[in-house]
Structures are given as structure tokens and as C-alpha cells.
Amino acid sequence: MKFPLSWLKAHLETDAPVEDIAATLNRIGLEVEGVEDRGAALAAFRIARVVEAEQHPKADRLRALKVDPGDGSGRLLSVVCGAPNARAGMKGALALPGAFIPGTGITLKKGEIRGVASEAMMLSAREMGLGDDHTGIIDLPDDAPLGGSYAAWAGLDDPVIEISVTPNRGDALSVHGVARDLAAAGLGRLKPLPRPEVAPAYPSPLRWEIADPRACDFVLGRAVRGLRNGPSPKWLRDWLVAIGQRPINALVDVTNLFTFGLGRPLHVFDVAKVEGATLTMRMAREGETLLALNGKTYALTPEDGIIADAAGPEALGGIIGGEHSGCDEGTTECFIECALFDPVRIALSGRRHDVRTDARARFERGVDPALPALALDLATQTIIQLCGGEASEVVGAGTEPRWRRDASLRFERLAGLGGAGDVAPDEAVRILERLGFAAEARDAERVTVAVPSWRNDVAAPIHLAQAPELPPERARAAAEGCAAVEAECDLVEEVLRIRGLDRVPPVSLPVSSPVPPPSLSPKQARTALARRVLGARGMLECVSFAFLDSRAAALFGDTPEALRLVNPIASDLDQMRPTPLASLLLAAARNAARGFPDAALCEVGGGYADPSPEGQGSTAAGLRTGHTPRHWAEPSRAADAMDAKGDALAVLAALGVPMAALNVTADAPPHYHPGRGGVVRQGPKTVLARFGEIHPRVAAALGLPGPAAGFEVFLDAVPEPKRRKRGAADLPAFQPVRRDFAFLVDEGVPAEAVLRAARGADRALIADVALFDRYAGDKLPPGKVSLAVQATLQPREATLTDAQIESISQRIVAAVAKATGATLRA
Template sequence: MKVPLKWLREYVDVTLPPVELAEKLTMAGIEAKGTQVIGGKWENIVVGQIVAINPHPNADRLRLPTIDLGTEQQTVVCGAPNLKIGDKIAFARVGTELIDGHTGQLMRLKSARIRGVESSGMVCSEKELGISDSHEGILVLPPEALVGTPLADYLGDVIFDLDITPNRPDCLCVIGIAQEVAALTAQSLHPPEVSYEEFPPPIEQQIAIEIADPDLCSRYCASLITGVKIAESPPWLQQRLLACGMRPINNIVDATNYVMLELGQPLHAFDYEKIKGKKIIVRRATNGEIIVSLDGVERTLSHDMLVIADAERAVALAGVMGGANSEVTDDTTAILLEAANFNPASIHYTSHQLALPSEASMRFERGIRPELTVPALKRATQLMMQLAGGQAARGVADVYPGKREPEPILLSADKVKQLLGVEFNLDQIVNILTSLGFTCQPAGSTSEVWVTAPYWRSDIQQAVDLIEEVARIIGYDKIPMTMLSEPLPQQNPEPVLSLKRKTRGILVGYGFQEVITYSLTSLEMLNKLTPEAHPLEPIPLRVANPMTADQEYLRTTLRANLLAVLTSNRRHEEGGIRLFELGKIYLPRPKDLPGEPEILCGLLSGARLEKSWQGDSGSLDFFDAKGVVEGLLNQSGVAASFKPSDDESFHPVKQAAIVVNNNRLGVIGELHPKVAEAFDIIEAVYLFEINVTDLLPFTIDHKMFQPIPRFPATVRDIALIVDTSVSHQQVMDIIKSFSLVNQVAIFDVYSGAQVPPGKKSLAYRISYQSPTHTLTDEEVNKVQQQILNKLSQQLGATLRT
């Protein structure tokens, strides 16, 4: 909302410099996004009058106007086509900073010789003055402009660009801002006075108004002015509309817009002659009903939309835009002027459905008060007669089914203190509220007061609303800062939060870079994860209004995003890449919000370590991935086993399921070559994935202390020959089943020339230990023999010699 300072001054004395006023408004909730000074650099520009125009001796397009500046006369060279003797113009003396009409750059005006004629000064266009982009001709000032006076006195202004929050439609007008300024600076408000002569017959005899859908229209008022003459508005009015960002049209339409900007009530002028049956019906549109709006667009309506109709057809989209069929044109002589109040939700719905935001709809959808209609109607009627002549019919038509008496709210100084944490006395509170137009009536006790909101405020329903008024006018900076002093609430932190934080910490410690990718993805991306095309399971949730095709579905896996991250980084990264994301996936559930488990997905690819002067450390592989998972689970206190797995995104024989207590919690493996290809990846990639939500219950078991062994361990190495089909895990399980075995580690895996075909050698270091005594060689030998026997019986293992 743009508010010119000069206009504001008509209703309130502005006692602060513009910058300070903007600051005050901002602090009180009306944010000044900008303050535009018009004429700040106009100290050398004065009002002049063209007294003579002579041709340029050397150029057809140029002329030599002589300008009377009061104290002197100046003749300059000018190319403008609209020079006219007698016109008042803006004359810039040499040295003025102006905007170059051609380049748009700031420049300083110098004396110049143009086609052989000396020119010292310039007659300015609007563009050169920085008022608008118009540069077709010079700016012609109204005749009442005084020759010789500084232009800044005449045209200079400060325009505040104010951001009005949706709860304050009363501030979408100059008088509303003036009310705020009055309250904030302890000044009084001077609203415009309205009175005009009315002529019979009474309006009721000339128009019938019916509100068929009172739920969508709480009030409809109208006045009638006959004998008007449509013309351009006077310059002062046009200037004000332009300053506020509105385009002047004609005196009637401009008057409606002017009063809307002044008082906040949208108005609409119908050509009275075009209203069929002299009847206005406010009703819901019929489905498929068609209206051509003022912008010339044919619009198809639905039953949820409200129209203003005459006896035969819709003549306006209520509160949104007028209809072309009842438009005021140059031939119009009688005006039916509407000031109505419409249901905010209905207006919001209609203007959004039709993608037709307007100054009117913006005000209605924020919920202006029905009490505004009559004052605005009368003010506009008066203004129209001033601008276009004519006679107002007696009275105003007023149908008001939604009338409600304002309800007073009880407010106490205690309540204010209780909420704000600082004490204000009742007099202070009453003064502030009164300055904003509230009425305060004494209540039962001296610390309480009954407060009634002024008719233009639609945002006041209860005591807290009044307390905000007090706080913002006094200033939030007057409220002290205290720390919460109540006892600490019981803390029951969610265990999954600490597991997530711990997991991230562990992975970072292992050298992984965390990434965060979008939750939204595309089917195309998800399909890349399946080497053989088939429908996705589960079918991901779709966004009903996707912004782009690559953000249409809620991800059901983190894998695709992580692989895409690898691909994009490979364009500029060599060497090893270790990435992880810990985030939600979204699994649809019928008639419910989706499941949102927290998933950890990690990716490893490339060199194990950055190339070093101490030699190559090889490439990352399956066992790097597995090491990370094992370390992570170990640090989380979870004992997991790894089982064969058949996840289609992974290499068929290079993947393992992560199993905890018979629950499959994740997978590790090398990416399937076809999937890699789909992501334009040409290297081996290893992924691991763990469902952190499902892992949680297995991590919260308390660890139990194991006494540190008091007796020494005996360490023995054994090398076994087994069939290649025998797994390390099988051997491990047997060795570990003996109670004196304290630790086992595999330290060599070999297959090749030294062992028979179809066999492999596995070497283990076994540590034997007893909690009760030092083991003798005989005891160790005995257990080891039992182990070897069992390995031989169950796995056909022989000792390698």
C-alpha cells in the first residue's frame, strides 16, 4: 500500500521527519518497506510559464520557448512536441541533477550550444524528473501552479510503501494510516467532512435492491447520481492515483478508486441506464453462467461465486470486478454507485479461482467492516458531483441483513500485566485505545474498563487483541526481557533423536560427508533403481500440484538422490567419495498420513584414501561398506548378522542383508551395473542402507559390564582348508561356540595354487582365556582339538599343514 505524505497530512498533523515516521509505523506493525522521496533533488527546479515560442533557426524539430520564471525570463532549446504558450511547466536551471530521458542515467544539467543556439536550462518531462517513465513531452503543470515557486513545494512528496498485514484491512487506506499516525504521535485525526445536496425522488423509487444470498453479502448500499458528465479527472486527483499505483480512467471511476484509497471501502460505479429492470440482485452465480468482466475477458462462473445481477443478467462479479455490460463509458449520464460488504472467504475463493486479484478483492477478502459502506458511499457521491456535476438522488439505498451490534470487551490492567509481563496503569491503557478510535466505558471496578472497537476495525475480538494494541502503540521495546522462571517441565527426549544425532556423528567420524536432498523426486529417478522395468512397489505418493516434473513424487528411498549426487559431483571430483543422508522416506498408507521412517543411506566409491606420497591404498569395496556398518552397529550396541540378500538394485552376488534379531533392517552391497549405468556411473559403487527407526528398539538395551580378565590369554593360530562354499561365518560360529574361546579373528583368506582346486584356506587367530585360572597348554590343546573335530565333522575342514 502506497501512501503519499501530502495526502496523509490532510487528516493528521505529521510531526516527525518521514524516516522517523516510517520507523514508528514499522515498529507498530505497519512495515515501511520503502520511503520514496519525490523531488529530493529539485532544489534548482522552479515553476515557469511559457510566454513565447520561436522556431529554431537550424532545426525543424527544435523550438525556442521563452520561459517566465517570475524574476527573470530564459529562452532555451526544446524538442518537446507539446509546448504551448501559457502552459505552466517545470524548469530546471543549470546544475540540477536530472534523469537522462534517453539513457535513464542520472546526469547534471550543463549549458549547451544546440545546433548553434545557446541553451541554459531545460523544460522537464516526467521521466527527467523521476516521477514516471513518460518522456513523450514535457510535464504540464496545473494552471494554479505559482510561477517562480520551487517545484518541490508543488509536486514534491514522500511516498511510503507500506506492507499491510492481512489482519489490518483498515490500514489499506490513507485515513487508516492517518489514524495509526495520530495514535503513535499523539495527534488528532481530521476525517474528511461530507455533505451534499440531495434531490427527489428518493433513491428507493429508482432502484430496487435484493440480497438473495445474505450469507455472502452482509450489506449492500447504493446511491444514484444523474446528469453527470464523464471527463478526465483533474491533475491533483490523477497525481494521487498515480502515486498510489493506480491508473486514472475517468472522473467517475477515479472517484471510486480515490475514495477506496482514502477510506478503504471498494466502490463500483454502474451505468444506471444499463441496469435492466432497475433492479439489483445479489445472488450466487449459476453453474456455467458467463460474464465478460471489465478487462474484456469472458469468464465462466460456478455456483460458489457471487454476482451482482440486474433483472436479466449478471452485471458484476461481486467484490472482484465489474461487468462490461454495465460499464461507465463516455456517454454515461447516470451513475448507480455501489458500496457493499461481501463474505471474505467467498471473495478470496472467486478471485483465486478466476486468477483475478484486484484492489477491491484484496480488501474484501481481508474482511472489512460493513459499517464502512455508507460513509464511503456518501464521500464518493459528493466527490463525483464535484468532478462530474449531476444531482444525487435523495438518500442511500441500504439493505443490511448482516447487521451486528459491536460487543464490548472487558479489559483490566491486571490482564495486560499478566500477558505482557509489565504494568501499565488503566489511564495509559485507556488513552492508547482512545487514540486508536476505541470507546472505553467504566466497568464495575476501577481497574477494569469496557472497550468497544471502532467500526472500521475487523480484527478485534477479545482481550488479547486489545493488549496487542496497547503493546504496539507503547512500543515492544518498553516490554522488559526476562528468562522463564517457572520450574523446568519434565524432560522426556525422544530416543530416536539421539540415535540420529549419534549416527550422524559416527559417520562423520568415518569420513562421510552428509548431504540433504529434496524429499520430492520423479518416477523416472525411482525407476532407474530397477534394472528390469516393473511397476514401483510401493507406489509413491504424488503431489497434486507439482511445480516441476522432477519434483512430483515423495521419495520412497534415499538411494536415487544419493546416486544422482555422486554423478553430479563426479564432474569435478576425483578420488574417493563417501556420502550419507539420514532422512525420511514416505510410505503410503491407506486413508492415513504416510509412514515416515528415518533411513540412513551411505555411498562409497573410488579410492580408499586420497593419493599419497606413501603409496596407493586401493579402491573402496564391499568390505569398506561393511566395515562402516559393523562399526556403526557396534557403537550403537547392536549385534547384527549378515545374510544373503536379493535386492534388485544391487549386484546379484555382492550384497548382504543386515539382520538384527531376525529383522531385516537394511542392506549393503555393490550397486547393480545396470542401475549404475542408468545413473551414468561408470565406477563400482557401494551402498548401505539402514532403517534407523526400526533399529532404535535394538539400541536401547543397557550394556552390562564384563569384568576385565584377571588371567592371561593363550593365543593360537590355525589355518584351515575348507570347500569354497563354506563361509567364514560358519567357521566363526563353530569356533565361538566354545566357552574358553575369548576372541577369534580371521587374518587370511587364500585360494590358489597352494590349495587344492575347489578349496580355500582360512586362517584364524584364536584367543583362549578362562575367568578362573591361567590355562595350561594341555587345556588349550584339548579345546583346540575339540574345535578342529567339530569343524571337520560339520564343515569338512582340515588343518592346513
């Protein structure tokens, strides 16, 4: 919200400088974004008159001027000037020695140019920082005051203040509302709005009809005929330009004057362009379009409230008018619309069509429901003053909404809730009254006030939908109770705000425990740890959208309609992704298309099975593509399923999952290559991870050339490690013993079965069993493979004897043979 100081002073009687105004706005919660004072840089420039202009005796392109600075001394200044338009009798802007020239960045000094003294400088627009024109010095009209301030004459000494308005403060989106807050804070007196009496001179040529209450609640209108539309007066144009608005013509500029001045958007129709004698508030029909004032055509929907005549839509109600019935220089009779619209419907329609207007910003925050009649009279009076003409009778439709409501404040809540124990009850009541709240009842403990019409954020209207499961009577009682509590909080905020937010004492939050709780939850800690492990394994982290093209998502599982986006940011991002692996594959395909086929990518993000909270899981996914060396001493090779399995197991091990409790099954989902993928389980049901080479069909569909292997670790399924009390480190006193075994097994027997059986031979003594070789070749019987494992024996009480080692070795062989049918290879 922007406004020049002169516009503010049209509503606020004050002599406070702009610095005090800005400081007060900050103290009362209307945060100042900036103050633009264009006149400050031009304060040193004065209006001067050129008395003589002669050719420079030693330069063809220079002129020697004699300039009257208008200081009353009668002394003429010698100025050397290169402007071709310099002539005797003209007036311009003069800079004296010591003045800073903003357009050139220099400080002016006296000098001599080719033998002629130059004691000052006549300025161009570019030298003053007012534009790019430097073809000549500024040529001012004859009525410009000699010796006066150029900035004051040009209207540039009017600082423009910009404030940030919170979404609940629709009343602060007006200069009058800001002036009311400043007056309540003691910085001047609020000027009351005039209440003109506009006598009707003729019947209105147009009537209102509300065909659908959803489109409009209440509307008034009045015509003005015999007017002469044209440019607005300078004061109005200057105000609009200062806040970034483009002056158009007097009728349109008046609507902007009330939009920003009173927070009351208006619209004017050219009566001659309206078809029929009735303007109808209704919902749009399928197929209707509107050519708006911004030159764009909008395809309307049945959820859009519009203003229509006999020919069709003429405005998107409360948002933007139509070009067809807009007022221009040829308008001789206009019709002023002043309506109230549903804030929610305005917000939805504006978002649906991506229309951002100043009217929408005010209607969706809520405008003053008691202002339409007064605003219509004021706007009519202003139009007649600027354009002439006579007014018709007022016509309307609908009923004014019931906005009157009360709110109560217990004085002890100023200290209990607001932390301000030094606020006297009388002071609190005075502050509320200065803001427009009228005290209705008061005792020693509380005050009840009538909420003014412009404060839509205090004691908001009751919505029974807040408690749909309750009977209507109980729902209303519950809603009224909530509204009463919120209203009291609002009143506490108003009192503290106007006193000054800087006077609210800072209070530390209570300490719930001398030992601070962990900064990360177990889930957050697992996520961070998984991210670090994958980064340490050489993977680059991706942060991608959680949605993708529904056709790509279908390659990775079901794509339920419930996970389809209603309003996607792009047509190819319309489905919530089943797994982050899909996003990594798309990223790898884009890298390959740009000449980088070898990649190692990872992401820790969400995968979606259904819209419920339980249907979203946190997944650590990774992908290796192309031919990348895994070690400096190894040759480059293609990524395979074992690379993905190693990455997945590394994450699980870092998260504290006992590796001995895991088993791998070959039932990987279809987006993995059949026979080259697997599922890591803990027990028969708990799935912790999936891995494998990407199915060629999936890779081809996504445009990914070459081999690719990926994995998914489901972090939500990983059990939290058991908390154990810290004790002494477990450091065995005896050396471990390692023994190797080579088993001959059927080629269909998984190595995991051999390892599990070997570990179970003696869990107290066997610390670890690991596979270190797999051999299949012509030296073995058909259908057989050799699996070589190493068992680590860790004694606890005494060094193992040869007999004990032989005994445990035999138990290992027997256990593996019983579980898998393996024999010890000779």
C-alpha cells in the same frame, strides 16, 4: 500498503514532518518499509523563463540563452544549451551552480563553452531523473509560477510512505486506519468522515438477490445516471500513481480511492451492459467462466461465490470484476456495489485461481461490517462531484452481521503479561478510547469496552467448531472463555503498542537450569552425524523435494491415494516419495543425461508410507553410479552391492550400533537387483538398513544408464546408544594375538554365520572376527567356497601361552563347524 503524505493529511490533521510520522509508525507496530521522496532530489530546481535564444556564434548545434531565474533581481543568466526546442518565451526547469544533477550524477559548476559563459543549466527529463527523454529541455505551460519550485509545481514534493501490515490488521490497510493509529499515538487529530445525505431521484434500475448465503452476507447498491465518465482530476491521479496504481477513468478510480482510503472495496457496473434487472449473489455452476478485468479467463468452480446477471457471471465476488459489465468512457449510468463477503471463502477462491487483488487482500482480512451504508453514500457523492448525474434509491439484500461485542481488560495484566508496570489505569483507558473502544463499565481492577466495528482482530466471533467433541452448551462456554482471554491479550497489546513498543522493557527469559540443555535432540544429532559420515566417504549431499511423479514412486513400493497431492506445484510432482533413494536416482539420471554418469550422491530426508506422523520416517540414503575409483591406487570399477553395504554399515557404526549384533538377510525389496542386495537387521524384526544394486528395470524406467548401487539407513529405527558414565579408558596391558582360519563351507552358507559362530566361541577373550578373503575355484570341491577369517584374541589378565592359544583356536573351529558344517581347510 503505500500512501503519499498528502493523502494521509486528508485524514489526519497534523504538521508533523515525514520523519516524525515514520518514527511514530515504527513505534506503534506499523513497520515502515521505506519512504520515497522524489521531490528531495529536485528541491534545488526552479521554474525559469527563456528571454532570448540565439545561435551560438561558434557552434552549429548550440544555442546561447538569456534566462530569467525568477528571483526578483532582474538579472538574466547566460546559459549555453544544446536542446533543439529551446526558444524565447518558453518556461523550463533551471539548475543553478552547486546543484546536483541526478540524471548525470554531476554537481553543476559555472563554465565557459566555446567562448560563451554558461552560468546555469536548463534541464531535460532524463537529467532530472524523471524519464528517458533527452530530446530537449522540459517545456512547461505558461501558468507555471516563475521562480517557484519545480518539484512543488509538479506535485513531486509529496513523500510516499510504505508500511508492512500484519495479517490481523485489516483496518491498517487503509489511509484512514493508519491516520486513526497515529492520532491515538498523539501525532495529530483524526478528521471525522463526512456523512452526506444523498437524496434519491429515481427508482433503482437493478435489484439484489442473495440466492446462496455462502456467496454473500450483506450487500447494498445504488445507481447514478446522467454521468459523464472520463479522466479523474489530477489530485486523484497523482495519489493513485504514487501508490503504484494505474488511473483508468473516474468511476474506476473512485473505487480505488475508497479501497485504499477507507479500506472499503467497491465495484461499479455499467447498467446498460447488465442483462436483466437483477444481480444475483450465488455460487458458480460447473462449466461457467469469467472474463475478468485483467484480461484473463477463469474457469469457475461450485466453491466460488460470484455476482451474476441473467446472462451469467459478471464478477468473482470480493476479488475481481468482469470485463463485460465494466465501466468505460461511454458509461452514462453506473451501479455501485458495496458488499460483505466471507473472508475464508474469498481467500480460498483467490488462492484457487491465483488472483491477487487489493480487494481480496482486504476482504480476506475482514472489512468494517458497519461501513457499507456510509461508504455507499460517500462514493455516490464523490461520483456525482466528479462525473455529475443523479442518484437512485438504495437497494440491498441480506442482513448486516452481528458485529457488536465487548472485551475486558484487567489493569494488572499490563504488568503481568505486557511487562509495563508504569501504565496507569486512566492512561490505558484513554488510549483505548482514542482507538475507538468505548468504555462501558469500569472499576478499580478492570474496564469493559465495546469493540469498534473496524477491529475484526479483537474479540473475534465465536466458532463452535473449536470444540466439536463437546455438547453445544459446553462448546459455546469454552469458546467464549477462549475469546475472552484472547480479547484481553489484544487490549494489552493495543495499550502497549500506542504507548510505543520501544517503551516495553526488555526481559530475559527465565533460566530453567544452570546447565543448558543439549542444542540438538538425539534424532537431530543422529541426522547430523549421518550426513557428516556420508560426506566424509566422498558423497555429495542433495536437497530435493519430498514428492515426485506417482509413476516413478510406484517403482519403489505402494503409492496410496492418501499420499497423493491435491494441489501439486507441478504435474510430475504429485506423490509423496516412499524413499529419498528415488530422488537420488532421478538426480543421478539428470547428471548422466548431461554427461556426468559417475556420481556419488546422498540425502538425509523423509520417506512416506502413510499420512500419519508415524508413517514418515527419516532416512539416510546414498547412491553410487558409473565407474568411480574408490582409492587412488585402485583401478576404476563399477559400483556394486558391496560398496553400498560398506556405506550403510559405516553410518550404522558411527551411530553407535554394535556391529556384532547385526545380521544380513537377502530379502531386499524389488527396486534392488534380486540376489545382489540385502537387509541389515538387529534381531529378527528390527530393520536398520537396506542396500544393493539398483534393479535394471527401475534404472531403465528412470533413464539411468550403467550400474548403480544404493542404500537406505532408517535413522528412526536405530536404537539410541546406552548412556554410560565416563571412566578411565579401556587400554589392555597385554598385546593382542591374531590367528587366521580358512574354512571350507557350502557356497550357500552366508559369511555372517561363520563370523557369528566364531565370535561366540569365547566372548570374553575374542575381541573381533573379520572376513578377509573368499575363494571359489577349480581347486575346491564342487559347491564349496573358502572363507578366510581373522580372529583377534585380547588377553586381560596375563599373556596367552601357546596351549591357551591352541585351545581357543580349537573352540573356534568347533563352533564354526557346529553352526555351519564347515571344515578347516588344509
